[in-house]
Amino acid sequence: xxxxxxxxxxxxxxxxxxxxxxxxxxxxxxxxxxxxxxxxxxxxxxxxxxxxxxxxxxxxxxxxxxxxxxxxxxxxxxxxxxxxxxxxxxxxxxxxxxxxxxxxxxxxxxxxxxxxxxxxxxxxxxxxxxxxxxxxxxxxxxxxxxxxxxxxxxxxxxxxxxxxxxxxxxxxxxxxxxxxxxxxxxxxxxxxxxxxxxxxxxxxxxxxxxxxxxxxxxxxxxxxxxxxxxxxxxxxxxxxxxxxxxxxxxxxxxxxxxxxxxxxxxxxxxxxxxxxxxxxxxxxxxxxxxxxxxxxxxxxxxxxxxxxxxxxxxxxxxxxxxxxxxxxxxxxxxxxxxxxxxxxxxxxxxxxxxxxxxxxxxxxxxxxxxxxxxxxxxxxxxxxxxxx
Amino acid sequence: xxxxxxxxxxxxxxxxxxxxxxxxxxxxxxxxxxxxxxxxxxxxxxxxxxxxxxxxxxxxxxxxxxxxxxxxxxxxxxxxxxxxxxxxxxxxxxxxxxxxxxxxxxxxxxxxxxxxxxxxxxxxxxxxxxxxxxxxxxxxxxxxxxxxxxxxxxxxxxxxxxxxxxxxxxxxxxxxxxxxxxxxxx
Numbered sequence: 001x002x003x004x005x006x007x008x009x010x011x012x013x014x015x016x017x018x019x020x021x022x023x024x025x026x027x028x029x030x031x032x033x034x035x036x037x038x039x040x041x042x043x044x045x046x047x048x049x050x051x052x053x054x055x056x057x058x059x060x061x062x063x064x065x066x067x068x069x070x071x072x073x074x075x076x077x078x079x080x081x082x083x084x085x086x087x088x089x090x091x092x093x094x095x096x097x098x099x100x101x102x103x104x105x106x107x108x109x110x111x112x113x114x115x116x117x118x119x120x121x122x123x124x125x126x127x128x129x130x131x132x133x134x135x136x137x138x139x140x141x142x143x144x145x146x147x148x149x150x151x152x153x154x155x156x157x158x159x160x161x162x163x164x165x166x167x168x169x170x171x172x173x174x175x176x177x178x179x180x181x182x183x184x185x186x187x188x189x190x191x192x193x194x195x196x197x198x199x200x201x202x203x204x205x206x207x208x209x210x211x212x213x214x215x216x217x218x219x220x221x222x223x224x225x226x227x228x229x230x231x232x233x234x235x236x237x238x239x240x241x242x243x244x245x246x247x248x249x250x251x252x253x254x255x256x257x258x259x260x261x262x263x264x265x266x267x268x269x270x271x272x273x274x275x276x277x278x279x280x281x282x283x284x285x286x287x288x289x290x291x292x293x294x295x296x297x298x299x300x301x302x303x304x305x306x307x308x309x310x311x312x313x314x315x316x317x318x319x320x321x322x323x324x325x326x327x328x329x330x331x332x333x334x335x336x337x338x339x340x341x342x343x344x345x346x347x348x349x350x351x352x353x354x355x356x357x358x359x360x361x362x363x364x365x366x367x368x369x370x371x372x373x374x375x376x377x378x379x380x381x382x383x384x385x386x387x388x
Numbered sequence: 389x390x391x392x393x394x395x396x397x398x399x400x401x402x403x404x405x406x407x408x409x410x411x412x413x414x415x416x417x418x419x420x421x422x423x424x425x426x427x428x429x430x431x432x433x434x435x436x437x438x439x440x441x442x443x444x445x446x447x448x449x450x451x452x453x454x455x456x457x458x459x460x461x462x463x464x465x466x467x468x469x470x471x472x473x474x475x476x477x478x479x480x481x482x483x484x485x486x487x488x489x490x491x492x493x494x495x496x497x498x499x500x501x502x503x504x505x506x507x508x509x510x511x512x513x514x515x516x517x518x519x520x521x522x523x524x525x526x527x528x529x530x531x532x533x534x535x536x537x538x539x540x541x542x543x544x545x546x547x548x549x550x551x552x553x554x555x556x557x558x559x560x561x562x563x564x565x566x567x568x569x570x571x572x573x574x
Contacts, residue, residue, distance in 0.1 A: 004415065005423070005550075169428075174424040175422065175423040177414040177420055271450065273448030276448045358451045358454065359451055
């Protein structure tokens with residue numbers, strides 16, 4: 001193990017290197033660029049043993065990744081925002097054909113208005129593309145999650161692609177201290193990809209590129225089952241990683257100071273880290289508050305939220321995306337999974353297009369959910385930190 | 389938690405200095421650190437900022453830096469463009485690369501609450517030692533000399549760990565020069 005001072009993009013690149021992909025195919029886009037540049041650096045330094053495919057677009061990046069995976073080889077790509085939207089078609093190709101590709105999405109807003117800064121509108125626009133979606137809170141978690149992502153994706157009971165989400169700039173361009181595990185350790189955790197879902201002259205078969213009405217529903221049913229299996233595999237992959245490295249992220253969900261909490265905020269990604277500090281501050285004042293970090297958006301930790309019942313009095317959700325005409329994107333999932341709970345729920349839409357989410361704003365969310373519990377009627381979905 | 393803000397112009401290495409300080413504090417100093425730039429497109433010559441947080445505990449804060457223990461200004465023309473005194477904490481330190489006097493700065497209205505102002509002609513040191521007006525590492529040496537945020541040895545270790553081999557020795561020399569000068573000036 002060695003320690004270095006790395007951005008989350010660079011940390012994720014180390015995660016890729018240690019996962020020994022055979023091919024990286026990528027097209028640069030802010031704020032993902034420094035990740036794929038770091039992978040190119042590894043090649044230039046003789047550290048990487050993968051082929052680097054310089055492709056002409058994000059659609060091609062994912063098409064090339066699919067081709068590699070169809071040959072039974074491990075592959076990596078990364079993108080962001082418009083690039084993710086552009087490869088949308090290929091995301092479905094990959095997931096439907098059950099190829100365990102791992103991709104990092106550097107979360108960024110979607111145009112228009114043109115904006116290169118962070119929010120989570122890009123990933124949520126891909127909600128139903130059939131990808132497992134994990135979110136990292138720190139550079140360390142970015143590195144560790146990329147490695148775990150291959151374990152999850154390639155599990156024979158899952159065989160589903162994984163998208164690892166890093167908040168644009170807030171993570172991708174922020175440096176901190178990162179432990180880089182030894183290759184031997186990662187090799188113990190992540191064996192070489194061994195799949196029969198590949199083109200093999202000794203075992204000729206179709207890779208299910210066309211399936212009509214006669215079998216189509218069955219294929220979709222099996223995808224749904226794969227996500228159900230993934231819910232267990234994600235937890236197991238995290239536990240086994242912890243046994244080797246001492247680092248665990250709770251699998252799908254992490255609770256922070258929730259034991260006797262009455263009010264909690266639900267968050268994904270880097271804002272969860274800032275929320276921890278606010279929780280600590282309010283706890284010091286005697287407030288019974290906590291954080292529920294959603295690390296995995298698909299499969300959604302439905303059983304966890306359904307099991308909350310009346311455990312918390314108030315649940316607020318920090319949303320960095322909104323589904324226009326309905327709710328904040330994360331909120332609608334949380335609320336749906338909590339159906340029947342007695343808790344008051346409220347949604348706070350913040351941090352769009354890179355706007356900062358200061359600690360005072362998070363403290364304000366706790367105040368709001370407390371008032372809601374006390375019976376103050378306010379809109380269920382609120383934009384906070386606005387100019388008006 | 390120490391919070392440091394760096395003011396520079398795009399291309400003159402303010403963020404590199406912010407990273408060197410973070411690397412020194414964490415990888416070499418046994419603490420935790422975080423460094424990030426002012427987010428967005430990089431434009432040469434435009435006012436930019438870099439930030440470093442240093443703590444004994446893991447840093448999970450991913451919000452922006454609003455208050456500072458130290459502010460370091462690489463180019464004094466920035467003092468006419470942005471308020472470099474914004475968010476200075478009680479007993480914080482402001483260090484400016486300039487030929488102007490401390491009194492001239494203190495006469496500016498926004499400087500009235502500045503407690504600890506240090507001026508250094510970093511450009512002169514950079515020209516003499518580095519042979520170019522690149523002041524980021526010189527100002528890093530000055531900042532460490534004034535504040536003792538990290539040890540000079542940790543900073544030298546960061547230069548060895550982060551900078552290209554051909555840049556290391558002369559930058560360490562420039563850092564040491566500014567460090568000694570400011571330590572003497574305290």
